[in-house]
Amino acid sequence: xxxxxxxxxxxxxxxxxxxxxxxxxVQDYHRLAWxxxxxxxxxxxxxxLMSLAVTVSVLAQVGAVVIVxxxxxxxxxxxxxxxxxxxxxxxSAFGVADMFMGAVERLGSHIRAGSFDAMLVRPVSPLVQLAxxxxxxxxxGKVVPALVVLGIALANIDVEWTPGRVLxxxxxxxxxxxxxxxxxVATACLQFFVANAREAANSLTYGGQALSEYPLAxxxxxxxxxxxxxxPLAFISWQPALLVLDRPDPLGMPxxxxxxxxxxAVLACTGAALLWRFGLRHYRSTGS
Amino acid sequence: MRVxxxxxxxxxxxxxxxxxxxxxxVFTNAVFGAINAMVLLALFAARPxxxxxxxxxxxxxxxxxxxxxxxxxxxxxxxDLSERIRTGAVGVxxxxxxxxxxxxxxxxxxxATFDLAFRSAPTFAVGALLFTLALPGDPVRWLLTLxxxxxxxxxxxxxxxxxxxxxxxxxxxxxxxxxxxxAGPVLAGMLLPLTLFPTGVADVLRYLPWxxxxxxxxxxxxxxxxxxxxxxxxxxxxxxxxxxALLSLAAWLTGRATRRVVVQGG
Numbered sequence: 103x104x105x106x107x108x109x110x111x112x113x114x115x116x117x118x119x120x121x122x123x124x125x126x127x128v129q130d131y132h133r134l135a136w137x138x139x140x141x142x143x144x145x146x147x148x149x150x151l152m153s154l155a156v157t158v159s160v161l162a163q164v165g166a167v168v169i170v171x172x173x174x175x176x177x178x179x180x181x182x183x184x185x186x187x188x189x190x191x192x193x194s195a196f197g198v199a200d201m202f203m204g205a206v207e208r209l210g211s212h213i214r215a216g217s218f219d220a221m222l223v224r225p226v227s228p229l230v231q232l233a234x235x236x237x238x239x240x241x242x243g244k245v246v247p248a249l250v251v252l253g254i255a256l257a258n259i260d261v262e263w264t265p266g267r268v269l270x271x272x273x274x275x276x277x278x279x280x281x282x283x284x285x286x287v288a289t290a291c292l293q294f295f296v297a298n299a300r301e302a303a304n305s306l307t308y309g310g311q312a313l314s315e316y317p318l319a320x321x322x323x324x325x326x327x328x329x330x331x332x333x334p335l336a337f338i339s340w341q342p343a344l345l346v347l348d349r350p351d352p353l354g355m356p357x358x359x360x361x362x363x364x365x366x367a368v369l370a371c372t373g374a375a376l377l378w379r380f381g382l383r384h385y386r387s388t389g390s
Numbered sequence: 391m392r393v394x395x396x397x398x399x400x401x402x403x404x405x406x407x408x409x410x411x412x413x414x415x416v417f418t419n420a421v422f423g424a425i426n427a428m429v430l431l432a433l434f435a436a437r438p439x440x441x442x443x444x445x446x447x448x449x450x451x452x453x454x455x456x457x458x459x460x461x462x463x464x465x466x467x468x469x470d471l472s473e474r475i476r477t478g479a480v481g482v483x484x485x486x487x488x489x490x491x492x493x494x495x496x497x498x499x500x501x502a503t504f505d506l507a508f509r510s511a512p513t514f515a516v517g518a519l520l521f522t523l524a525l526p527g528d529p530v531r532w533l534l535t536l537x538x539x540x541x542x543x544x545x546x547x548x549x550x551x552x553x554x555x556x557x558x559x560x561x562x563x564x565x566x567x568x569x570x571x572x573a574g575p576v577l578a579g580m581l582l583p584l585t586l587f588p589t590g591v592a593d594v595l596r597y598l599p600w601x602x603x604x605x606x607x608x609x610x611x612x613x614x615x616x617x618x619x620x621x622x623x624x625x626x627x628x629x630x631x632x633x634x635a636l637l638s639l640a641a642w643l644t645g646r647a648t649r650r651v652v653v654q655g656g
Contacts, residue, residue, distance in 0.1 A: 152568050159572030166582045170429065173586060174436035302414035305421040312425050320432035321425075 130226045131202075134234035142238055149240055156243030160193060164251055167315065178319035178352055183258040184343070185317060190252025191278060191339035192314040196307075197245040199282030205235045206286055207307065210293035210300050219387050229287070229378055261346060274342035277363035281334055284370035285310060287378055294381035306333065314339045319352040326353055334370055337363045393488050394496040401500020412508050415460055419509065420516040423456035427521055430583075441592075442616055443585045450524045451608040453517030455580040458539065460509035461502040462546035462603050464574045468567055469494060469550050475557040484648060491641050495547060502543045510539075524612055531613060534622055538610040541629035545602045548636035549574075555640060558647035579605030585616070599636060602629040 142149050167189050171182035180188065209232060212218040221231040261267070289303035296302075310333065318326045318340040329335040336359070344351060345360040427449045434445035443451075459465070471494055474480040483490055517523060526532060553570060557563040575581050577600035584592045584605045595601055596618065606625045609617050617625035 148565065151565055155565075155568035155572065158569065162572060162576045162581060165576075169582060169586050170433050173440055174433045177432050177436065296410065299410070299414055301411060301418045305418040309418070309421045309425060312422065316429055316432075321428050325428075 127227050127230045130230045131234050134226075134231065135237035138234070138237040139239055142240070149238075152238075153240040153243035156240060157247050160197075160244055160247045160251075163193070163315065164189065164247070170316075178317040179349070180317045180343075181259075183255045184347060186251055187255035187259060187346070188317050188339045188343045189315045190248055190255050191275065191342055192311055193248035194245060194252055195275060195278035195282050195338050196311040196314075197241065197248050198279045199286055201237075201241040201245060203233050203283040203286045204241070205237065206232050206290040207300055207303060208232075208235065209290045213293065213385075213388060216388065218385075228382070232290075256346075259347065261348070267346060271342070271346060274337075274345065274363045277367035278338040278342065280367035281338055281363075281370045282307075282310075284367075284374035285333065285335075287374040288370075291374075291377045291381040294385050310335045310338075317343070323353050326355070330355065330359065334366045337366045394492060397493055397496040398500040398503075401497040402504050403500075405501045405504045406508075415509055416512045416516070419456040419459055419513040420520075423453050423513065423517050424520060426452045426456075427517070431521075441585045441589065442614065443583060446522055446524045447612050447614075448583055448585075449517075449521050450612060451579070451583045451585075451604075453514050453521070453523060454608040454611055455575075455578075455604045456517070457510040457514040458542060458604060458607065459580070460513075461505040461539075461543050463550060464546060464578060464580065464603060465571050466567060468563065469498065469554045471551070471554040472557055472563045472567075475554065476562055480651070484651070489641075489644070490648075491551065491637070491644050494551060495544075495637075498547045498550075499543070502547070506539065506543070526611065526613060531611070531622070534626065535607065535611045538607040538626055538629060541626065541633055542603045542607045544633040545599055545629060545636060548633060548640055549599060549603075551640045552636065552643070555643050555647060558651060574600055574603075577601065578603045579608065583608070597628070599632045602632045 164186070167185055168182065171177060171180075171185045177185060206229070209218065212221070212232065212235075218228070218232075221228045224231065286307055289306050292299045292303055310329075313321070313329065314335050318329065318336055326336060326340075330337075341360040341363060351357065351359075430448040430452060431445055434440070434448060438444060471480065471483075471490075474483060480490075483493065486493065518525070526535070549570075553566045554563055556566060560566070577595055577598060579585075579595075579601060580603075584595050584601060586592075587595065596605060596616075606617065606629055610622050610625045613622060615621060618628045619625070
């Protein structure tokens, strides 16, 4: 079913070898995640109910956005559907990143329990093992409604859909997912040094999601600057929204920023990878 | 009674050991409070008054909610009881010469007292530093608010106890938590003040037990006449009513459950 990596390595072609090195973690992740999917599928009713419960929480947040825009009319010049587009972009990016990388936030408890040491001795990247741990398809309960909201919002906003825009949107969404994943890994690395830091990391992961679910301009210039230049949350929902709506930045930030998403995503992932390596090198087992 | 005091003190001590987690928790509550507050400030900048709330009232409620989040444990964690029912360890608890409900209540109140002092107070203080909050000038209202917070914590405990004790019938209460974890904060007025909900919906939600955890204490703090009965005492009466009703239900259900529980030996 899954191609074995040893076959890839057997050929002498260096290009194939490089492709194998890149694909290997993906294949490993796929295999580990599939084990968990099969495990969760043993209890289909439970899986379905858990997914529905997650969906309810997303719908509650959508309800909050609708209520806020319903009272305000427009926020930062955004109408309710434009606001829902911002929400949909943020919630889907964080949802997908959470599905694939969210498990890294349990690093601290793996270190305390000693199960991280077990991951280190296996011949698979510890980051892959950590991220695929307890991979649950129920998180689709978060992603699907977010994408539905995004779809409804995109259908109702007043935008001329040029081919450029249609192509740029998925690129920006992918960049958003990568940035969210990088934030997840980077904040998890904190737990290499400070045990019990999980809740503080949540203020960046879930807090970042809560922040980017609304048009960022409402938070004022200082905060928008810091989530543009320090923690790149602005490239998840805010800059892509400005790009799709073709609207001047209400805070007068450079227009080039709205095309910077993919570059920022690569930088963020590189940064997160370096942080992970740094953390891993300074990791000391608890000995238990 | 002496046993309960000892259990209470041990609960307090147990949670006071996680110092780094406490600091991290206050930080997170403050960040979420600030985000929610800024969203509501933007909303009230567009409409200065909604259903009797102004911007300051709304921001105050946000920080009351964030401050109470830890002592209420409204989004979890579940009581240890859930896991003890699942594993059967509850058999040991039932052997004790103290009723299960009282024991668990004393233990959880110890935790809540620690959280009120070291999570709620600092979170609220950070909110007061960052934003303008509506702080009552009358010392009596501060005392009544404290009473309201205490009642909120008891209601919160009773609900969590009920979520756990249904485990005697369901075996696993993770499903209950999966639904109530996200639904609780919405019903309580933590996600958004219930004041912003459509009036008919808000009027119903206000009388449900979840509102007694955040919405009613916030309105007691703000001294709003939208409280049931038109004032602070109506609000406190509603909270006390729910606390008594839910604890009675909990005691009755525990009695029913204990009669059917079978603990395997060996």
